[in-house]
Amino acid sequence: MSAVDLARLQFALTTSFHFLFVLLTLGLVTLLVIMQTRFTITGAPVHERMTRFWGRIYVINYALGIVTGIVMEFQFGLNWSGLATYAGDVFGAPLAMETLIAFFLESTFLGLWIFGWGRLNRWVHLSLLYLTALTAYASAFWIMAANGFLQHPVGYRVEGNVLRLDDFSALLSNPTFTSALMHVVFASITVGGVFMTGVSAYHFIKRTPEVDFFRRSLRMGVITTALATPSLIGAGFAQFPIIAKFQPDKTEAAPWIGAPLGFMIIIGMTLTMVSWLTLPLLIKDAVIRMRFPLYLMVIGIPLPFCAAIFGWVFREVGRQPWLIYGLLRTEDAVSHVEPQQILLSLIVFTSLFVLLACVDWALIARAVRRGPDVAPAPVSPLVVTL
C-alpha cells in the first residue's frame, strides 16, 4: 500500500473510533441536562440518582473519548501536512475555534461539574452541566463547519499557492455544513435514546429491584428515540438536493458506495418504526411485561453507532479523489513521510484504539452492572467523586 492509502485507512479508523465516543457523549449529555433539570426543580431523589448513574457512564466515555480526539487532532499534521500548508488559514479557523471555545471550555466545565457534586449550590451545579452541553454542541458545530468546507469550499480566496480566509460567515452558512450538522445532532440524540433504552432493558432482563428507576429511564429512552428519529431522517434526506448540487459525482466515487448509505437508511427507518411502535406499549409497562422486546432493545444498542459510521463512510469516500472538493487532491495533501512510518503508526494506534474501545466497553459495563447505588468503588478516577 502507498503512503496515501495507509494514511487514508488510518484516518478512517481513527475518525470512526473517535466518533463512536462522540455520539454517546453528545447523546448522554443531552439526556443528563433533562434529568438534572428535573432534579434541581423538584428535588426528587430519583432524578438525582438518575443523574448520577447516567452521569457516571457519561464521564467514563468522555474521558476515554478525549484520548481518541487528541490522536485525531495530531493526525492532520502527522499524515496530512499538505492540508495545513495549503488551506490552514481557512480550514484551521473553525478547527481552532473548536479546540478553544468548545473543547477547552467543555472539559473544564465538566471537571467543575464532576468535582462540584454536593459541594456547589445546586443551581450553580446545574448551570455547569448546561455549559458543558452547550460547549459540547459548539464542538459539533465547529467540526461540522470545518468538514463542510472540505465538502464544498467557500469563503476563501487564492493567494499564490495557498488559500486565505476571505469571508468567515460564508463558512457558517455553507449548505453542506448546516444540513449535516442537524443530521449529526439528531444522530447523537438517537444514540443516547437507544443506549438508555437498551441499558434499562438489560436491568429488567436481570429482574432488577430498581423497577421505578429503570422504568423511568426506559421510558425516557424510548420517547427520546421516537422524537429524535423523524428529525434525523428528515435532516438526512434534506442533504440529497445539496449533494446533487455541489457533489454530483458523489454516488459514483466508489462502486460499493451505495451499500453503506443503504444500510444507514434502513437502520434509521427501523429505529423510527420500532420506537413509535413501542410508544403505545409504554402504557402500563406492557413492553416490560412482554419481556421479548427487552432483548431486542439490548441487541439494538450498536445499531445507531453502525448507522453513523456508514453515513460518514458515504460522506467522506464520496468526496474522493478530493480532500478539499475541487481544490486539493487527497494524494497531494499527504505528508512527505515514509510509508513504513505511517504503517507503524497505523498499527500502533489501531491496536491501542481497539484496546481503548474494549476498556470503554468494560468500564461502562461495570458501571451498568453495579446499578444506581454503588459504594464509592473506583470505576475510574474521575468517577470516584460522582
Next chain:
Amino acid sequence: METLWLVVLGVLTVGYFALAGFDYGTGLLLPFRRRAETLHRMTPFFLGNEVWLVAAIGVLFAAFPRLEGELLSGAHSVFTLVLAGLVLFMAAVQLRLWWWLVFTGALMVSVGWGLLLAHLLEAPWPVAFAMPVLFAVHGWVFQTKNWKLFPVTGLLCALPIPLAFSSIYTSGLMAHTDTLGLLAWVAVPIIPLVVLLQWSIVAISSR
C-alpha cells in the same frame, strides 16, 4: 498580531508542560510509592494538562499552518511514541488494573517529549532522558507537598520544549492577519477563563 500569537502558543505549551509534571510525574513514581494514595492525589489534575495540549495543537494548526505539518510530520515516529504513551497512560489510569501500565504510559510520553526536545535542539539522543527526570522530580515535589520547591520544578518542566520551539524562525509560516485577527477575539479571553476554572476545580476538590 504575530507576536500575540507567539505569546498565545507559548502560554498554551507552557501550560501543558507545567501541568504535565503532575500526572506523568506521578505515573513515573508509581514503582516507588504507595500506589492508591499517590494516584488519588493526582485525580483533580488528571486530564487537566491534555486540554492545554489540544488547544496548543489547534492554535498551531490555525495560526502557524505552514509550521504545523512540517513540525509534526518531520518527527512522525516521535509523535507516534508520545501519542501511544498518552493513549496507554489515560486508559491505564482509568482502568486501574495494573499500575505498571500507568508507569509505562507515563514513561513513553515523557521519553517521547524528551526525544522531541533532542530533535528540536539537534542534540544527541540521551538528552531525551531530561524530560522523564524533570517530570519525576516535579511529581515527587508535588506528592511530598514540598511547596517551596514546587514553582521551581514546575518551571523546569514547563520551559525546555517551549524554549526549544523559540529557535524556529516563524516568519512566513504564519496565517494571514485576517485569520489571526478573527481568532484573537476567541483565544485572548478564553485562556484566563480556563486558568480560573481549572484553579477552581483544584480548590473545590481539596475542600
